[in-house]
Amino acid sequence: MPSPESTQIGFTGSTGDKRDEPETPWYERLNLRGYTQLRYNRIGATNPHLKNDQGDKSIGAPGGFFARRARIVVHGDLVWFFSLYLQPDFAGAIQDTLNIAQMRDWYGDIFLEKEKRFRFRVGQQKVPYGFELMQSSSNRLPFDRTDGMNSAFVNERDLGVFFMFETPDVRRRFKRLVESGLKGSGDFGMTAVGISNGQPLNTREKNDNKHFFGRVTYPFDVGSQTLEIGGGGYTGRYVPSVADGFSTPKEVADYRVHGTFVLYPQPFGVQIEYNVGYGPELVGDRIERRPLDGGYAMAMWRQRTGLGYMTPYVRAHRYDGGKKFEQNAPRHEVRELNIGVEWQIRRWVELTTELMASDRTVNGKREEGRLLRLQLQFNY
Numbered sequence: 001m002p003s004p005e006s007t008q009i010g011f012t013g014s015t016g017d018k019r020d021e022p023e024t025p026w027y028e029r030l031n032l033r034g035y036t037q038l039r040y041n042r043i044g045a046t047n048p049h050l051k052n053d054q055g056d057k058s059i060g061a062p063g064g065f066f067a068r069r070a071r072i073v074v075h076g077d078l079v080w081f082f083s084l085y086l087q088p089d090f091a092g093a094i095q096d097t098l099n100i101a102q103m104r105d106w107y108g109d110i111f112l113e114k115e116k117r118f119r120f121r122v123g124q125q126k127v128p129y130g131f132e133l134m135q136s137s138s139n140r141l142p143f144d145r146t147d148g149m150n151s152a153f154v155n156e157r158d159l160g161v162f163f164m165f166e167t168p169d170v171r172r173r174f175k176r177l178v179e180s181g182l183k184g185s186g187d188f189g190m191t192a193v194g195i196s197n198g199q200p201l202n203t204r205e206k207n208d209n210k211h212f213f214g215r216v217t218y219p220f221d222v223g224s225q226t227l228e229i230g231g232g233g234y235t236g237r238y239v240p241s242v243a244d245g246f247s248t249p250k251e252v253a254d255y256r257v258h259g260t261f262v263l264y265p266q267p268f269g270v271q272i273e274y275n276v277g278y279g280p281e282l283v284g285d286r287i288e289r290r291p292l293d294g295g296y297a298m299a300m301w302r303q304r305t306g307l308g309y310m311t312p313y314v315r316a317h318r319y320d321g322g323k324k325f326e327q328n329a330p331r332h333e334v335r336e337l338n339i340g341v342e343w344q345i346r347r348w349v350e351l352t353t354e355l356m357a358s359d360r361t362v363n364g365k366r367e368e369g370r371l372l373r374l375q376l377q378f379n380y
Contacts, residue, residue, distance in 0.1 A: 023079070030076040030084070035138040036378045037068040037091075047369025050358060054154055054323065055144035057093065059371070067091040067099060068375070069137060083109040085125075103202060104157060116171070119189075121162045124201075127153050128162060128192035128215040129234060130273055131260040132296075134185040139178060141300060141313045141342055143354055143373055147334045148294020148319035149273055152234070152256055159205075160196025162213070164189030173219050177226065181302070181309060181344065182264045185228075191216050198236045198254070200325050207251055211236030217260065226264040233257035233277075240280045240287050241327045248287035252280040254324060256292075265302035265311065272297045280329035281322025282363065287329050292321020294334070309344040333361040340373075350377040 041059050048061030058066035070090040077083045085107055092102035107123025126134055132149050133156040150156070166174075166189045177184025191214075198211035217230025235255035242248050256277030263270040274295030281290035296317030303310050315338045322329040340354030352375045359368040 026078045029078060030074055032072070032074055034070075034072040034380055036070045036380075037137070038376045039066045039068050039143070040064075040374045041066070041371055043372040043374065045369065045371040047367055050360065050367045050369040050371075052144065052147075052358075052360070053326065054147065054150060068143075070099070071104070073105075080114060081111045083111070085109070104155075115168055117165060117167060119164050121164060121194075124157055124159050125162070126156045126188070127158050127160065127196055127211075127234070128164075128188055128194070128213050129153060129232060129256075130258050130275070131185050131217070131228070131230065131262060131271070132273055134188050135183070136178075136186060138377065138379065139183050139185075141183065141311060141352070142298070142315050142338045142340065143352070143356075143375060146273075146294070146296045146315075146317040146319070147323075147332060147336075148296060148317055149258070149275060151292070151294070151319060151321065151323050151325075151332070152258075152275065154325040155201040157201045158196035158198065158211070160194055160210075162192050162194030164192045166190040170219065173221070173226070177219065177264060182226070182266065183269075183300075184264070185217075188215075188217075190218055192232075198238055206239035207237065209237040209251065211254070225266055228260070228262040228264070230260040231258060238280055238324050240324055240329045242287065243327055246282070246285050246287065246328055248280075252287060252324075252329075253289045254279045258295075265300045267302050269300045269302065270298070271300070279322055280324045282328045282330050287322075290322060290331075292319075294319030294321065307343075308346065310341060311344070312341040314339045330363040335359040348379045350379070351375070352377070 042063035051060040071087055074086045085105055087105035088101055089104045090101050092100040094100055105125055107121055107125040110120045112118040129152055130149050132145050170190050174187040178186055193214045195210040195212055197205040199205050211234050213234045215232030219226055219228040233256055237251040238254040239251055240248055256275050258275035261272045276293040278289050279292050280287050296315055298313055298315035300311055300313040317336055319332055319334040323332050336358040338354055338356050342350055342352045344350045354373045357370045
């Protein structure tokens, strides 16, 4: 049965001028893509107790082959003023049960005029905070996001409403930085403001307070190079998960600001981010508002060869502060170095090797170690 939109009279511009021919059926305007990441993290591992609960949960003994991500994306412009984006992930986990389907992105963009400069994004989506959180894991060079930035919002997503603005020229620039293989963050607007629940992804909201966001970023073309500078922050009140025997106020103030500097790899590139703020942290047997800070610096080199693109990189990152999404918001002190190389054999297949040296202290318990990591990624 044809949808109502398949027989609807369309528009040629923001003035509402009608045209004679019917619109293309909505289902012919949807696109399908996705990617899969398979990993092995046990080569030369020196400490079986070293783990990263917020990142790759196959780090540490016993380990094994691991499907880190298995995603399908359905997206497209259904009409000139509405775009749909749906992304489930089939590599979710509940304790020891792996490969469970989960909703990741499920939102629509509502454009206010034909040039698509102004839009509302409504639904479950990435919150506009930083560059690394915006960047798809299919584009990121290192295996995991850094603790300093990713501790702001685990899984980078929340249910909310955001208002975004950008010019058509900047939209084309964002698209080029991704499609050309330069590791762009994607199109989240030059400016974005809005609200979200503030609790972890796919969990019920626990209070009436919302988190408020603001972000500004701009990619500059300077000769043959592209430079992006941005910044922003958020504020809200968070309800931590508390175990028996611990006490906490019902809500804890949670706010941060961040700055971003990216020189895209043409062929040399640099990526730097840092954030500071306050959030929940366990102190004794009570969760309190405490200061936090952390970030990273990464250098990379993208080189075309007869066997595809090779991109070596080195990244150092640190974080000092509580992890509000973990039970009792324990304090983390993280120092980590990642040295690796991504080999894009073809557009549809990539192989990445990374040496990770990590020093992590959680509530006073320190674990440090090194391991060699392998990842095979399929793009389709």
